[in-house]
Amino acid sequence: MLKMLLLFLIGAAVSIDLIAGQACQPRSANPGRACKKACTHDAQCRGRLKTCQCDNVCGMSCFNPNLACNDPGPFPNGQISPERGYGQVIRYTCNVGYNLRFGNNRTCQSNKQWSGVQPRCDREYWHFFIILFYMGEDL
Incomplete structure (x- = not known):
């Protein structure tokens, strides 16, 4: 029992x-x-x-379960994997010199919308600060 x-x-x-x-x-x-x-x-x-x-x-x-999500939109300075079907995960990657913000993947949901928010690729500015620092230093 x-x-x-x-x-x-x-x-x-x-x-x-x-x-x-x-x-x-x-x-x-x-x-x-x-x-x-x-x-x-x-x-x-x-x-x-x-x-x-x-x-x-x-x-x-x-x-x-055979539904598909719409194209997630443009992704400047990066790439998105091609998956679009329900439950599939798209993966975001950035070009060299850029950092990914707001997550690296999203899932196609039953309401035909992607989970989460659209990530973005931001420029890596720290390279410029290092160059300026060394340019200003006496050798």
């Missing part, structure tokens, strides 16, 4: 995404974005392409 009760308590706190075989956190009270319809199984999802899947902070939700 104790084992069954323990399993019930654990099951109430965490859903299992049977397709992926991974635990899915419960829907956050304030996920910071619009969430799709909550679900526990595919029969609750309307639309032939929608399935019940784990959607990060939104928990188990109905959505089309």
